[in-house]
Amino acid sequence: MKVAVLAGGVGGARLSQGLYRILPRDLTVIVNTGDDFQLHGLSISPDLDTVLYTLAEWADPVQGWGLQGDTQTCAQQLARLGGETWFRLGDLDLATHLFRTQRLSQGASLTQVTAELARSAGLQLQLLPMCDAPVPTKLRLATGWVDFQDYFVRRQHADPVLECRYQGADQTPPSSAVLEALKNAERIVLAPSNPFLSLQPIFSLQGFESLWAGCPARKVAVSPMIGEAAVKGPLASLLASLGHPVNSLGIAQLLRKWVDVLILDESDSALVPEIEKLGIQAICTPSLMKTTEDRERLAQVALHV
Ligand code: GDP
Ligand code: CA
Secondary structure, three states, X not given: OOEEEEEOOHHHHHHHHHHHHHXXXXXXXXXXXXOOEEEOOXXXXXXXXXXXXXXXXXXXXXXXXXXOOOOOHHHHHHHHOOOOOOOOOXXXXXXXXXXXXXXXXXXXXXXXXXXXXXXXXXXXOEEEEOOOOOOXXXXXXXXXXXXXXXXXXXXXXXXXXXXXXXXXHHHOOOXXXXXXXXXXXXXXXXXXXXXXXXXXXXXXXXXXXXXXXXXXXXXXXXXXXXXXXXXXXXXXHHHHHOOOOOOHHHHHHHHOOOOOEEEEEHHHHHHHHHHHHOOOEEEEXXXXXXXXXXXXXXXXXXXXX
């Protein structure tokens, strides 16, 4: 079965790893690039790298992003020199950004560079950025609009978000590889990624709605909320500040026009009747992915519901 996944960083990477164990050759992972930015002249794609490192089994198992065994020697020296250190790049991680920046400067597309990185990591699946042009996410806080990394890293996502914007998305189509993968997919899975920061940037791309409507695949999402908390990150506070229920019902309301099925945690079964009133099927199962076995089991559910 050909499967396409829409993913952000950590939640996207975890479910993608489960799917990859089941379908090593028939999987395409389409990744948000709204978090991408430039630092020290380098092109950084945090969500692509999280997915790459997780699938290659290079990721730091504790934090879920970054490289296992990475060090901060360069960052320490940069601090000594008075350089910008609010976003600390590990020594091993730097190699990825150097490679990407160099290849982009030679005229390769982000799609090409990502394929090269995936091949070097020994991956058989297709790893795709959502598009090739920059579509930076901007967030409105009480103090005004800020860049995504300013909100997420510099301010440690402590400020309530009042509005999200995906700059340039309406003039940027998904790449042709993304179009192809979605059209040919027999199933499309929305990973338990942040709907505002990881999925909506993809949905906002030019022509995406009509592309989606023309995809014959069954569309299944996994909720990133368990009870009233996100497994990780600022999702609960985003749901609250943007006026949605802070649980999987809020996720269902946001995703109802995009999916046929929502998989939610078994502890949230009381929400099923309200979710099904929205016209989508709700399936309950344990949804916390700690081990690779958890990831594979949840992936099996996403492939078979
Ligand atoms: P980010 O770029 O790292 O923020 O990545 P994503 O948008 O892909 O993922 C963030 C979301 O993943 C958070 O809202 C988490 O709640 C969710 N998430 C992370 N791990 C798990 C898990 O094991 N199970 C579920 N259901 N959600 C998870
Ligand atoms: Ca991200």
